[in-house]
Structure formats: C-alpha cells, structure tokens
Amino acid sequence: MVRKRILIVNNNLSVGGVQRSLVNLINQIKDDYDITLYLFSDCGEYRKYIPPAVKVMTGPPLIMLLGLSQKQTKSLGLIYFFIRAVLVVYTKFFGNQFPLTILCSTQRRIHGFDIAISFLHNAHEKTFYGGCNEFVLKRVNAKQKITFVHCDFLNYGGNTARNREVYNHFDRIAAVSEGCRESFIKAIPELESKTYCVYNCNEFSEYKVKADINPVEYSKGGLNIVTVARLSEEKGILRAINVIKRLVDEKYNICWHIIGDGAQRSEIEKHIQMAKISENVILYGNQENPYRYIKNADIFLLPSNHEAAPMVFNEAKSLGVPIITTNTTSANEMVKDNYEGIVCGNSEEEIYNALKRVLEDSFFILRCKDYLNKQIYSNEIAVDQFFKLISEEPFKNDFS
Structure with a gap:
C-alpha cells in the first residue's frame, strides 16, 4: 500500500507550544505516512526530536528570515541582518503581505505531495512573523491543503480581514481544541463545515x-x-x-x-x-x-x-x-x-x-x-482525529 506523502511547513523548532505539538504529532504518525518537514529555519532545541525517517527541507536564505529572530540573523551575515531589519520596519508601517510574498517567492514551487499542512497560524499583519499559510497556498502543489489553528482566534491579535481571507482558501482547518474551533467559527462562521478539532499530541x-x-x-x-x-x-x-x-x-x-x-x-x-x-x-x-x-x-x-x-x-x-x-x-x-x-x-x-x-x-x-494519578493518558483520540482530518475528499482549492 502506497503511503500518503505529507509536507508539513513550520517556521522553526525553537522552544514553544506549537513546535512541541508539531514534534509530538510527527512522532505519532511517522510510521503511517511519508512525511517531509519544511522549516523556514532548520534550528531550535526540538530539532533533535525529529525522527531520522522524516526528511527535513529548508529554503533559500531569505526564507530563513521568517524563522529567525533579529539577533539570530547575524549568523547569516550583515546583509541578511540588514534586510530583516528593513522588512521589520516596513511591516510595522505597511503590513507583512508584501514582505511575505517576496520572501516566499524565493522558493521554487514544490511538487509531489498528497497533502500540504501549514502548522503555524499567522500573527497580526503588522508583525514580521508567520508566513506558513501563504507559503503552503502559493508555493506548494498538493491535492489537499490544511492549516492548523493553535490560538484563540477571536482574541489573539491576528483576527484581521486579510487573515480571515487567507483561511478561505484552505481545504481543511484544524483547531487544536473544541474551544479553539468555536472561537475560530465565531470569527469566520462560513468556514464551520471545513473546520475540525484535532487535539495536540503528547509524549x-x-x-x-x-x-x-x-x-x-x-x-x-x-x-x-x-x-x-x-x-x-x-x-x-x-x-x-x-x-x-x-x-x-x-x-x-x-x-x-x-x-x-x-x-x-x-x-x-x-x-x-x-x-x-x-x-x-x-x-x-x-x-x-x-x-x-x-x-x-x-x-x-x-x-x-x-x-x-x-x-x-x-x-x-x-x-x-x-x-x-x-x-x-x-x-x-x-x-x-x-x-x-x-x-x-x-x-x-x-x-x-x-x-x-x-x-x-x-x-x-x-x-x-x-x-x-488514576487516569489513563494517551494520544489515541488525537491521532484518530488527525487520521480523519486527512482522509476526507479534498475541496476545490482556488488560491493563486
């Protein structure tokens, strides 16, 4: 039986709840799918927890700017430090749509995947952070495109018209709790039918x-x-x-x-x-x-x-x-x-x-x-939710 090919996109593997959730998920499903992990920056304390069977891809240096802090960018050289600083200032005044478009365009279009997953939600447009949603939609060819929501969408600061528009172009949205799903649906009620709950996995x-x-x-x-x-x-x-x-x-x-x-x-x-x-x-x-x-x-x-x-x-x-x-x-x-x-x-x-x-x-x-101490703790429900998430027939994807 041919295993589905899944591409998962995230900014980095630094210490954080999203990154930890990603690592845990990969370790739970690694034997069931052919997984490739695309990182804007292949760095972070959780990198050592990625199993050897998972292929890790990174993009060109300009993409790396989306996965590094300003201080970390010094390791790439002064030119990249300067470019990121300019983009941060631009973003504060004009928003991040143009910087994200330019940086993502430096990656050649990626082909050959059944499913592409953006694992990181966007921040407010005036913040130089994120880009995984735009990357999956614009730079990856896949039969089905999915995005994860790890936030209280109504209150986290990124509930903007631009971000709401981006979510319309995904085939599936996975919220990491029922509460997160309800918050997301209140913000974008027209997406209720394709918004699912997929719990975080734990080790x-x-x-x-x-x-x-x-x-x-x-x-x-x-x-x-x-x-x-x-x-x-x-x-x-x-x-x-x-x-x-x-x-x-x-x-x-x-x-x-x-x-x-x-x-x-x-x-x-x-x-x-x-x-x-x-x-x-x-x-x-x-x-x-x-x-x-x-x-x-x-x-x-x-x-x-x-x-x-x-x-x-x-x-x-x-x-x-x-x-x-x-x-x-x-x-x-x-x-x-x-x-x-x-x-x-x-x-x-x-x-x-x-x-x-x-x-x-x-x-x-x-x-x-x-x-x-009497309870039983397992990932059975979370893994089953993920399996159901990617087993559905894809919706039409018309984002360009």
Whole structure:
C-alpha cells in the first residue's frame, strides 16, 4: 500500500507550544505516512526530536528570515541582518503581505505531495512573523491543503480581514481544541463545515522519564506553585504577582516557581522587586527539562488573560499535579473543575480566591492528585482525529 506523502511547513523548532505539538504529532504518525518537514529555519532545541525517517527541507536564505529572530540573523551575515531589519520596519508601517510574498517567492514551487499542512497560524499583519499559510497556498502543489489553528482566534491579535481571507482558501482547518474551533467559527462562521478539532499530541512517557531526572525538592510546610510559560503579556504573570503579594501579606507561606522567558521578563523582575517578594516568586528562565520542576509542585498555575489549548495542562496532569487556570478558551475542556484542579474566573480577584481556597482546604490537593494519578493518558483520540482530518475528499482549492 502506497503511503500518503505529507509536507508539513513550520517556521522553526525553537522552544514553544506549537513546535512541541508539531514534534509530538510527527512522532505519532511517522510510521503511517511519508512525511517531509519544511522549516523556514532548520534550528531550535526540538530539532533533535525529529525522527531520522522524516526528511527535513529548508529554503533559500531569505526564507530563513521568517524563522529567525533579529539577533539570530547575524549568523547569516550583515546583509541578511540588514534586510530583516528593513522588512521589520516596513511591516510595522505597511503590513507583512508584501514582505511575505517576496520572501516566499524565493522558493521554487514544490511538487509531489498528497497533502500540504501549514502548522503555524499567522500573527497580526503588522508583525514580521508567520508566513506558513501563504507559503503552503502559493508555493506548494498538493491535492489537499490544511492549516492548523493553535490560538484563540477571536482574541489573539491576528483576527484581521486579510487573515480571515487567507483561511478561505484552505481545504481543511484544524483547531487544536473544541474551544479553539468555536472561537475560530465565531470569527469566520462560513468556514464551520471545513473546520475540525484535532487535539495536540503528547509524549506522556517522556514527561515521566524526564520528571524523574534530578527532580526539584521544594521546601515543606508551604504551598509550592509552578508555572511553565512564555513571559509575555497574555500569560497574566503580573496580575498573579499581585495575588502572591496579597497572600504573603496575609502571612501565608507560599512560593511561586516560574520557568520560562520572554519579552516581559524585565518588567516582571521589577514588579517582583517593587512588591518585595523576591523570596516568594522565583524566575528560572527557560529550562531544557521543565518536568523536574513540575513533578513535586503542589499546584500548576496558569493565570492567562487568554489561551488556546496549552500543552502544559496535559503535562502537569500526567505528572499528577493539580491545575489552577483562568477560564480561557479551552480551560473547562482540558481541566475538570474540582477534580483536576480549579477553573476560576478570568480576573485577579478570582485567581486570589482560587489560591486562597487551596490554602485553606488542606485536602483539596490530595483529592486532585489521587484523581489525576488514576487516569489513563494517551494520544489515541488525537491521532484518530488527525487520521480523519486527512482522509476526507479534498475541496476545490482556488488560491493563486
């Protein structure tokens, strides 16, 4: 039996939820399909997890600009550093449609695939980021073209007329949760019939193995909270620092361990210093093995203003750590309230109430841990959803 040839396009394999989801999916389906991975930049910490059987393609240097930060572009030479800087400035004033068109056109048209998948959704047009959707539509010949949505489309900042128009030209849209699907359909209701739910895949056995490698032992007698997240505005870190400050002032013994880095780090550090809670909120930066920090925590906290379908929920649950999350797009779908943790209101006061509840109910964490440790975690549903996604007859594709 001839296996379907699938081309998957992404910007890079740097640390991030989309990249981790991509790697996990590839490892789940690698034996069922002939997979080629096209990366704008063949770099990133997750590159080592791509199995040898998967062919990896990269494009010409100008395409690489879409997969590198400005700092990383220096490795290509000053001319590329300068070109990217100019395109970033142009994008801020005029949008990214022209830069994306020019950069993608440097890649000769790719042929010979049954299915082409854009795995990364677009950002706002004034951001020099993305391009996978345009690349698949304009530079790849395939019988069927699919795009993934890893965001709360209504609220993530890229719900624009141009982006909505681009999605009309795909045969299938795969949202990574039912909540993400509902958000996308509210934004573009005419695409409901070809928008599917395909859950993220997880490497549950890997989480457990890595969690047992030199696991962090936290001090006893207090509440140890862990967060693994990008340090950016939508994650709601600053408002949660206010909550921790309030609880510390009320004499609760509490320590929040934050793993991750991002654009908001310096602002977060200043906020911690001003609140005088440096001993209660600790930043560890990016860690190659975040699971060793999660394993012995009492609570996993995600205080986001908006979220899609965070992979860290399943990571924490599979390690038996209860979750406190704000009620974002997929929270109730992914966290069973009162059993796997708490889904609280999306406000500073509700985060405070949730943590206060845990602090005052000495058995809550034990009940949740007992429930979580009895569950079976697998990718069966996610893989089945993917199989169904690509087994459908293709729609007419008229994008040019």
